[in-house]
Amino acid sequence: MIEESLYMVPMELSVLIPTYNEADIILIALKEIEMALGSKLSSQTEILIMDDGTDTLDNLVRENASNFLFGSVQVYRNNPKLGKGKSLALGFQKAQGEIVGFLDADLSTPPRYIHQATQLIKSGQADIFIASRRAKGSVVNRQQSMMKDILGHLLGVVAGKIIFYGMRNYRDTQCGFKFYKNAAAKLLYKDLVAPDGLNDIEVLIRANLMDYSVFEQGVEWTDLRESKRSLRRILWGEIVAISHILVKYKLFASKRRQWLHNMADKLTIL
Numbered sequence: 001m002i003e004e005s006l007y008m009v010p011m012e013l014s015v016l017i018p019t020y021n022e023a024d025i026i027l028i029a030l031k032e033i034e035m036a037l038g039s040k041l042s043s044q045t046e047i048l049i050m051d052d053g054t055d056t057l058d059n060l061v062r063e064n065a066s067n068f069l070f071g072s073v074q075v076y077r078n079n080p081k082l083g084k085g086k087s088l089a090l091g092f093q094k095a096q097g098e099i100v101g102f103l104d105a106d107l108s109t110p111p112r113y114i115h116q117a118t119q120l121i122k123s124g125q126a127d128i129f130i131a132s133r134r135a136k137g138s139v140v141n142r143q144q145s146m147m148k149d150i151l152g153h154l155l156g157v158v159a160g161k162i163i164f165y166g167m168r169n170y171r172d173t174q175c176g177f178k179f180y181k182n183a184a185a186k187l188l189y190k191d192l193v194a195p196d197g198l199n200d201i202e203v204l205i206r207a208n209l210m211d212y213s214v215f216e217q218g219v220e221w222t223d224l225r226e227s228k229r230s231l232r233r234i235l236w237g238e239i240v241a242i243s244h245i246l247v248k249y250k251l252f253a254s255k256r257r258q259w260l261h262n263m264a265d266k267l268t269i270l
Helices: 026-043 057-067 084-094 113-122 146-163 182-188 199-209 231-251 253-269
Strands: 013-019 045-051 072-077 099-103 128-132 139-142 177-181 214-218 220-222
Touching: 013 026, 013 084, 013 113, 026 045, 026 057, 026 113, 045 057, 045 084, 057 072, 072 084, 084 099, 084 182, 084 199, 099 113, 099 182, 113 128, 113 177, 113 214, 146 199, 146 231, 177 182, 182 199, 182 253, 199 231, 199 253, 231 253
Parallel strands: 013 045, 013 099, 045 072, 128 214, 139 220
Antiparallel strands: 099 177, 128 177
8 A cells, every 4th residue: 555645736846755764864865855955845845755665754754844835745655565766656656846857865966966867957958867976077075885786886797888889878877866757757657667776777778768858867875875785685685686677678669669669659648
């Protein structure tokens, strides 16, 4: 079951925050996002917190929602847990904003980049904005653990040499900060096949197949909060996800492209 939202108002911008037992930082994150957006854009922004946790986050946000300038603050607690990818997929289906996107609750990528993302998308310069820890201009203030950094490097090699072979590649697929045109997000997150963990790669493959323009921006990034998934879960999850992606998007690429275009037509009609 998904808990009902506080209220629903059509908005210019929808910001999704996937959470898992983040009650200790969520109010700080909301205040920093509000300050970064400014009063005008905040009032035209809906916040959708997609929560997989079991702590007091949902009640805490509801009790303090009126203290923020956002046009809408909504909390969806997943029961059973959905994982980050499916939580975002659910959130994007509900999102009302002209531009929609997500950032991690620890704000490893500062929310000030939301302005750049919205301006690029609204002006038609891009359909999608993704933050990158490896693109030109990026500044990494504190690296994650050495083992996770090694796994990230290996994933980058696999992505570049195999998964994205023959199509546009990206310097950093996994950074937790991405924004989209609303219709694009609804399509890209529809019926994802990769298990949680590599949904970002699947979404970017779909973007390539749909010929969406993607702007990859080097950002300031700080590893502020360790992932709650164990290294074993991360490694096994990535192996399973990569196998799903290779089968669906390499062996049957033409079928997936046709499926995406058919789904895009249906979503346009709806």
